[in-house]
Amino acid sequence: MASRPFGSNPAGAAEMSSILVVDDDPELRHVIRWALEEDGWAVETAADGQEALEQATQRRPRLVILDMGLPRLDGEGLAAGLRAVYGDALPILLITADGHAIDKARRVGARAHLSKPFEIDELCAAVQHTLGGQ
Amino acid sequence: MAPRAGKQTPADAGLRRILQANADGVVVVDQEGVVCYANPAAEQLFGRPAADLVGGTFGFPLVAGATTELDVIRPSGDTCVVEMRVVAIEWAGQPAYLATLRDVTDRRHAETERAELIREQARTIEIITQVAQAFASALDEDELAQAITDAGRELTGAQVGAFFYNVLDEQGEAYTRYTLSGTPREAFEEFPMPRDTPLFSPTFRGEGVVRLDDVTQDPRYGDNPPFYGVPAGHLPIRSYLAAPVISRSGEVLGELFFGHAEPGVFTARAEHLVAAITAQAAIALENARFHRAARDAVRMRDEFLAAASHDLKNPLGAVKGTAQLLQRVVRRSDLPEAERIIDGLRRIDVTVTRMTRLIDSLLDVTRVQMGRPLPLDRRPTDLVALARQVLDEQQPSADRHRLRLDARVPELVGVWDAARLERMLSNLVSNAIKYSPEGGEITVTVALETGAEPPRAALIVRDQGIGIPAADLSRIFTRFERGSNVVRRIPGTGIGLAAARQVVEQHGGRITVESQEGVGTTFTVWLPVAADPSSEATVELSSTK
Numbered sequence: 001m002a003s004r005p006f007g008s009n010p011a012g013a014a015e016m017s018s019i020l021v022v023d024d025d026p027e028l029r030h031v032i033r034w035a036l037e038e039d040g041w042a043v044e045t046a047a048d049g050q051e052a053l054e055q056a057t058q059r060r061p062r063l064v065i066l067d068m069g070l071p072r073l074d075g076e077g078l079a080a081g082l083r084a085v086y087g088d089a090l091p092i093l094l095i096t097a098d099g100h101a102i103d104k105a106r107r108v109g110a111r112a113h114l115s116k117p118f119e120i121d122e123l124c125a126a127v128q129h130t131l132g133g134q
Numbered sequence: 135m136a137p138r139a140g141k142q143t144p145a146d147a148g149l150r151r152i153l154q155a156n157a158d159g160v161v162v163v164d165q166e167g168v169v170c171y172a173n174p175a176a177e178q179l180f181g182r183p184a185a186d187l188v189g190g191t192f193g194f195p196l197v198a199g200a201t202t203e204l205d206v207i208r209p210s211g212d213t214c215v216v217e218m219r220v221v222a223i224e225w226a227g228q229p230a231y232l233a234t235l236r237d238v239t240d241r242r243h244a245e246t247e248r249a250e251l252i253r254e255q256a257r258t259i260e261i262i263t264q265v266a267q268a269f270a271s272a273l274d275e276d277e278l279a280q281a282i283t284d285a286g287r288e289l290t291g292a293q294v295g296a297f298f299y300n301v302l303d304e305q306g307e308a309y310t311r312y313t314l315s316g317t318p319r320e321a322f323e324e325f326p327m328p329r330d331t332p333l334f335s336p337t338f339r340g341e342g343v344v345r346l347d348d349v350t351q352d353p354r355y356g357d358n359p360p361f362y363g364v365p366a367g368h369l370p371i372r373s374y375l376a377a378p379v380i381s382r383s384g385e386v387l388g389e390l391f392f393g394h395a396e397p398g399v400f401t402a403r404a405e406h407l408v409a410a411i412t413a414q415a416a417i418a419l420e421n422a423r424f425h426r427a428a429r430d431a432v433r434m435r436d437e438f439l440a441a442a443s444h445d446l447k448n449p450l451g452a453v454k455g456t457a458q459l460l461q462r463v464v465r466r467s468d469l470p471e472a473e474r475i476i477d478g479l480r481r482i483d484v485t486v487t488r489m490t491r492l493i494d495s496l497l498d499v500t501r502v503q504m505g506r507p508l509p510l511d512r513r514p515t516d517l518v519a520l521a522r523q524v525l526d527e528q529q530p531s532a533d534r535h536r537l538r539l540d541a542r543v544p545e546l547v548g549v550w551d552a553a554r555l556e557r558m559l560s561n562l563v564s565n566a567i568k569y570s571p572e573g574g575e576i577t578v579t580v581a582l583e584t585g586a587e588p589p590r591a592a593l594i595v596r597d598q599g600i601g602i603p604a605a606d607l608s609r610i611f612t613r614f615e616r617g618s619n620v621v622r623r624i625p626g627t628g629i630g631l632a633a634a635r636q637v638v639e640q641h642g643g644r645i646t647v648e649s650q651e652g653v654g655t656t657f658t659v660w661l662p663v664a665a666d667p668s669s670e671a672t673v674e675l676s677s678t679k
Contacts, residue, residue: 023448025448025449025451025452027448027449027452027456028448028451028452028455030452031451031452031455031456031459032455034455034459035455035459038459038462069444097444097445097447097448097451103509116447116448116450116451117447117450117451117452117453117454117455117486117490118451118454118455119454119458120455120458120459120462121458123455
C-alpha cells in the first residue's frame, strides 16, 4: 500500500497551499499529480516556467516540483524567480532528464532531485521528506 | 744553343705565315714576359693593334702545357672570356711561350645559364614537393589555401599572390574567403573582393589561365566603375597571371591571382607550373571539404543522439509512473485477476528500466565521444548486493537460463558510481542471456583480490553461449562494433560494451574478454576498491580525443 502521510498533511488542511508541478510533458504532469494526490496532497500544475511563476506569485505553493527544460522560462530562470519572490523558504524539488542532476540541483538550490524516469515511491518519499516537518 | 736575339730565321718566317692565318688568337711572349708577336685574331681578341701589343708586357701568367681562362678587358670596356693554351717554343732562337687564345665568352654564358636553370628547377621541385606534402597532410581549407598561394607566388616570381576560395558554411551556403602571399593582410582589408569584371570573369568562370605581360595595356582593364583599374592604395600591377582552381566535377573552387609591378615577369613556364599546382590544389581542397563534411556529420549525429536520448526520458517516465501507480490501484482492488495484472505492470516497469539503461549508456558514450567530461557519482557501494540485485532483475527475462551468483566474499564495498556499475553489469548479464539462445548457466562471480596493489575487485560474467569469433575480440569494445556472428542475426546496437569499458576505465579499472565460439564467453572486470582520482583524470583526458 502507498504511504499516506496524513501526519504531515492533516485532514482539514485543504485551505493550505498545494504542491505546484511544472513539466512541459502533459503525461508526466498527469502521473505526478496522480501519485501525489494518492498520497493526499493538493496539486496544481503548470506547463512552462512563465505560467508557473505567475501561478506561484498569486498563491504561494508549499513545494515546487520542476523540470529543467521548460518552454518560455527554463527551470533555472523559474527557480531564480521563485527565490526573488519567496527567498529560500520555498522548497524546490528538481526532476531532470539527464544524469547530471546533482550539479543542476545545486545551481537552483533544490532540496532534492530525481532523474527521469523516476520510481513513484522515490517521488513520494522525496516529497514527504521535504515537507515532513510542515 | 747560342743566343741570336732579334735575328729571324727562314723557319720563323714560315711559322709567322701560318700563325697570321690562324683563326685563334696567337701571341708569342719571351722569357721576360714581353710580347714578341701577335696575330690578327689576337688583335681582335684584345681590341688592340699588333703594334700596340708587341713590345708590351703580356701581363698574364704563362705556364707551358697549361690551359687557363683569362678575363680580358678591351680598351672599349667590353669584356670577354678567353681560353689560353701555352706551349714552349723557340722564337728567333730564344726560348719563348706561344699562347693560343680562343674567345669562349658565349660558351661560358651558356654554362652559367644552364647552372642557373638547374638551380631554378631544383627550387621548383623543392617548392612542388613542399606543396605536395602540404596538400597530402593538411585537411584545413585555410591552411591549404595559404600553401597554394605561397607556392604559386614562389614558382611564378610574383610580388604578390592572392587566392579567393569558396567554402561552404554549416547550412551548405557558399561564401568566399581569401589568403594573401607577399603582402600583409591589412594591405588588402580595405578592398572589396574582385568582382565579375571583363578582366576577372574568365577566371571566375573557370576558363583557364590568363597571363598578361602588362595588364594595364589590356583592353579589358580599367573600364569598370567604381575604381577604373586597381583601387587607390592597391599595389601597382603590370604583370598579371590568374588561374581558376576547378574540381573534378567542374566546379570552380577558387581563383588564384598573381601580380608584379614590372611588366613581362611571368613566363610560359610559370603559367604551366601554376596550371599544374591548381590541378593538385583542387584535389586537396575537395578532400578537405569532404573531410569537414564527414566531421560535421559525425558531430550532428552525436548531438542528435544526445537530444533524442534526452527526449525519450519524458515518455518513459510517464509509462513507468503509470505502470507503478496502476499496480497500487490493482493491489487496493479485489479484481479477480489482480496478480496477472500486477505481473504485467511489473514487466512494463522493468522494461522501461532496461530501456532507460540503454539510453543512459548511449548518452554516456556519446558524451565522451563529443569530448565532454563524464563525472562519476562515487559513493560506498557493495558489489555483492549490486550483483544480486542485477541477477534478480534479469531472472524473469531469462526463462531458459540459470542465473547464479558466486560471491567469494559476503560483501565487497568500494567507492564507485553505483548506477553506472549496475548498468554495466546489467548489460554484461543481458548480453550473456541474449547470446546464449540455447540457455545454460550464467555465473556472476564477485571476488576480492587482496594480492593486487592496490586491492581490486574482480567481477566475472561467464556464459555458455555462442561465443565471439577470435578475429572480432579486439573490436567489440568499440562503439557500434559487434561480433560478426551476431550482426543481422541477433539485434543489438553495439553500444553496451563500449559504455561498459568506458565506465570501467573511468573507475580506473580494466575489462577483458575471453571467448570460444560454441563454448561460451567470459568477461572479467577489475575495479580498484579505493577511488584513485588520478586514474579518473587520465581516462577523461584520453577519452576526449
